[in-house]
Amino acid sequence: MNLTTINFKPLGDARGSLVAIESDLGIPFPIRRVYYIFDTKTGVERGFHAHKKLQQIAVAVTGSCEMILDDGKEKESVCLDSSTKGLYIGPGFWRVMRNFTPDCVLLVLADRHYDESEYIRNYDEFLEWKKS
Numbered sequence: 001m002n003l004t005t006i007n008f009k010p011l012g013d014a015r016g017s018l019v020a021i022e023s024d025l026g027i028p029f030p031i032r033r034v035y036y037i038f039d040t041k042t043g044v045e046r047g048f049h050a051h052k053k054l055q056q057i058a059v060a061v062t063g064s065c066e067m068i069l070d071d072g073k074e075k076e077s078v079c080l081d082s083s084t085k086g087l088y089i090g091p092g093f094w095r096v097m098r099n100f101t102p103d104c105v106l107l108v109l110a111d112r113h114y115d116e117s118e119y120i121r122n123y124d125e126f127l128e129w130k131k132s
């Protein structure tokens with residue numbers, strides 16, 4: 001599986017670091033939505049769905065978690081553990097997130113507004129949709 005990671009350039013000075021992410025600049029889509037997942041309880045696994053259209057980039061801005069992406073044939077696990085590493089997640093990947101550290105804040109940039117009708121939340125349906 002060929003997953004794309006994006007390295008954000010930290011703009012550091014003596015005070016510390018800053019990362020700037022601008023729509024269309026260095027990321028492959030216009031940003032229409034930003035959300036973040038935090039305060040995830042120990043042992044919790046999230047996700048268990050795919051998107052028909054949505055493109056996203058996920059960055060653990062603090063802490064870490066594991067993102068497992070499944071294209072219906074192969075699975076790959078990526079450790080999100082850096083505020084300068086973004087994982088691009090295109091449409092058509094079943095995802096599971098797990099192993100959240102208690103301090104993990106997972107920031108997600110998305111190219112579409114929230115639309116429950118474009119989620120696939122059943123794995124068998126996902127496999128059928130991949131065949132179509």
Ligand code: T46
Nearest residue numbers: 033035037046047048051054056058095097108113114
């Ligand atoms: C994804 C992974 C990485 C909204 O109302 N608006 C939103 O923009 C989002 C993302 C969620 N919600 C509601 C829907 C649910 O009632 O928030 C609740 C939790 O969402 P969900 O169970 O889908 O959360 P995760 O962590 O399983 O998945 C989320 C995103 O939904 C999904 O697009 O790719 O994070």
